[in-house]
Amino acid sequence: MRRTIGQVLLLLLMHGVCYAQKDVPVGFVANTVSVKDTVDSLNKAAGEIYMGAPNKAREMAGKALLLSEKIKYNTGIGLAYINLGHVYWSQSYYPISLFYLNSALPYLPKNNATLLAECHSAIGRTYLELKNYQQAINSLNQSAKYAGNDAKMLGEFYTEKSLVYIRMRDYTLGMAASLQALKLCRASGDDNNTNIIYTRLSSIQRLQKQFKKSIAYDDTAYYMSFKTNNRRLRAKTLIEYADNYNGLKQFDKAIGYATRGAALADSIGLMNGISDAYRTIMFSFEQKKDLANALLFQKKYNAALDSLNESDRRRNTELIQNYFALNDRLKEIAIIEQRAKEDKDKIHFQNVIIITLIISLLAVLTALYITYYNLKQKKLLSNKLSRQHEALLVQKGLIEEQSANLAAVNKLKDKLLAVIGHDLRTPFANLRNIMSLFGADNLNLEDMHGLMKKMEPVVKGAELTLSNLLEWAGSQIRGINLTPSVIDINLVGEEMAQIYSYQLQQKNIRFQNIAITGHMVKADEKHIKVVIGNLISNAIKFTDDNGVVTLSSHVAGKELVVNVNDTGKGIPQDKLVKLFDLHSHYTQNGTMGEVGTGIGLFLCKELVEFNGGRLWVKSEVGKGSTFSFSLPLAD
Numbered sequence: 001m002r003r004t005i006g007q008v009l010l011l012l013l014m015h016g017v018c019y020a021q022k023d024v025p026v027g028f029v030a031n032t033v034s035v036k037d038t039v040d041s042l043n044k045a046a047g048e049i050y051m052g053a054p055n056k057a058r059e060m061a062g063k064a065l066l067l068s069e070k071i072k073y074n075t076g077i078g079l080a081y082i083n084l085g086h087v088y089w090s091q092s093y094y095p096i097s098l099f100y101l102n103s104a105l106p107y108l109p110k111n112n113a114t115l116l117a118e119c120h121s122a123i124g125r126t127y128l129e130l131k132n133y134q135q136a137i138n139s140l141n142q143s144a145k146y147a148g149n150d151a152k153m154l155g156e157f158y159t160e161k162s163l164v165y166i167r168m169r170d171y172t173l174g175m176a177a178s179l180q181a182l183k184l185c186r187a188s189g190d191d192n193n194t195n196i197i198y199t200r201l202s203s204i205q206r207l208q209k210q211f212k213k214s215i216a217y218d219d220t221a222y223y224m225s226f227k228t229n230n231r232r233l234r235a236k237t238l239i240e241y242a243d244n245y246n247g248l249k250q251f252d253k254a255i256g257y258a259t260r261g262a263a264l265a266d267s268i269g270l271m272n273g274i275s276d277a278y279r280t281i282m283f284s285f286e287q288k289k290d291l292a293n294a295l296l297f298q299k300k301y302n303a304a305l306d307s308l309n310e311s312d313r314r315r316n317t318e319l320i321q322n323y324f325a326l327n328d329r330l331k332e333i334a335i336i337e338q339r340a341k342e343d344k345d346k347i348h349f350q351n352v353i354i355i356t357l358i359i360s361l362l363a364v365l366t367a368l369y370i371t372y373y374n375l376k377q378k379k380l381l382s383n384k385l386s387r388q389h390e391a392l393l394v395q396k397g398l399i400e401e402q403s404a405n406l407a408a409v410n411k412l413k414d415k416l417l418a419v420i421g422h423d424l425r426t427p428f429a430n431l432r433n434i435m436s437l438f439g440a441d442n443l444n445l446e447d448m449h450g451l452m453k454k455m456e457p458v459v460k461g462a463e464l465t466l467s468n469l470l471e472w473a474g475s476q477i478r479g480i481n482l483t484p485s486v487i488d489i490n491l492v493g494e495e496m497a498q499i500y501s502y503q504l505q506q507k508n509i510r511f512q513n514i515a516i517t518g519h520m521v522k523a524d525e526k527h528i529k530v531v532i533g534n535l536i537s538n539a540i541k542f543t544d545d546n547g548v549v550t551l552s553s554h555v556a557g558k559e560l561v562v563n564v565n566d567t568g569k570g571i572p573q574d575k576l577v578k579l580f581d582l583h584s585h586y587t588q589n590g591t592m593g594e595v596g597t598g599i600g601l602f603l604c605k606e607l608v609e610f611n612g613g614r615l616w617v618k619s620e621v622g623k624g625s626t627f628s629f630s631l632p633l634a635d
Helices: 002-012 032-049 054-071 074-090 094-107 113-129 133-147 151-167 171-188 191-207 211-227 231-247 251-267 271-287 291-423 425-439 445-478 489-499 501-507 525-541 600-610
Strands: 484-487 510-513 521-524 548-556 559-566 615-620 624-632
Touching: 032 054, 032 074, 054 074, 074 094, 074 113, 094 113, 113 133, 113 151, 133 151, 151 171, 151 191, 171 191, 191 211, 191 231, 211 231, 231 251, 231 271, 251 271, 271 291, 484 489, 484 525, 489 501, 489 510, 489 525, 489 548, 501 525, 521 525, 521 624, 525 548, 525 559, 525 600, 525 624, 600 615, 600 624
Parallel strands: 510 548
Antiparallel strands: 484 521, 548 559, 559 624, 615 624
């Protein structure tokens, strides 16, 4: 997809896109001053209306571009490119917008700091939408450099930079930049950016779950959108209202605002606004347990995404067609001028050409003979080299295949050793502890009976672990070998409670099994027991005395999400990415000094993925962790 867009942009690089071409005369316009005034007027109008009427603005900018090219008015070309970039940005065609904005820079006067600052600011804003935050900051800093002490341009700089910080989830810096932008925009009378800043402040409050404060900022932003005729921002604000009311669990209000936002976004061609509105409405119905309407808007949301992709394809085709139409018109003008010049040249060079042709013909014949001989020799040599090269490629392929097989075998050996070392250490350590109590004669008959009962789940856990490891190791050698069956997660939780009862009693940890019954999953039962057992074992290991370990589940679409939550010490955020990587080998000691190998979670992730699910984690240091995985529901 990126390559296709890149090819489209490359085709447009020479001239850009012309709109309403039939309205512009083909002939050269004599009154250059008058044409410049017309171009400036078109560019000014396009820059003022692109947020409320993007299609009209695009038509004006296209006319300005064609007129500017005819009289070689570079400033007009640069402003037309900037306006086209604004239009496509407002309709969320960010790669095309970035192309036009970058195309504008060479045409802008080097001594016009205001235009350069505006262009770099727009480029930074577009990189932001493309999630290239570092490049966005670089472009915005370049804009601030050109802005100097211009309050309006500095206000625009802080307006866009605030959104960068919001997207990077640095809400403190985002709030500071927003307030600075608000101060500068008010001082310069920039209502458009003042309007935008209120939406920034609303987003910061919503993302920090301050929904009522966010709604207050939305009220101001919505009112100002009428003053500035910014229909795009008004549609976004309506959807922001809906997200806030979802946060306040007022789902009917959320549905109402999102419906209005979708209608407005549709009227101005804001495709991603339509999809965002449908996503919000779908969430509201899900929270209301209205699954029929939730499914309906899920389909609408998917259709909106498909429509967005189809719209992109149609837009790219239209751009290519318009480029060739414009290019043909410019070629016609050049051909007429060239023919007049060629007629004069032909009279002067006619006799010279005849003599030159005779000499050239003799030279060509000689050159053809020499070329034919050389090509024949080259072909013979090329065939010989090709045969040698093919033989070398065959040998290279055999060597690479052997090397890959050896590496795979070695990797499997390391993995098996690590897995066995991890999953059998804990059960045998528990058995050793119990047996040491017998050996020290520290137990009376009643204690011995009690410990013998406790040994049964420990031995059963070790037996289950060994059986599962042998099954998994066999699947690694022979390939994936699943035996799906219908599983009740609640019953698996009860079995795990028996197996790990001894470890739970050692730390006085309470185990809660609140997994819902009646919602069955389809997966390999042995694999799922290994996964849940590992997650519960880890939860016990990293939870202090008198803590709580909870097994729960909930339905999400056509999947069942299973959660293992603990009240333990949690995991630092910078370590989370290492948990499921076999090569990083990250581990830490438990609350009682328990030692791990760091391989259990990798095994869990692999087994879940074998069964068509995925595994993830959320954790906060000092408050505990929640490991979750999804599995397909049984039919």
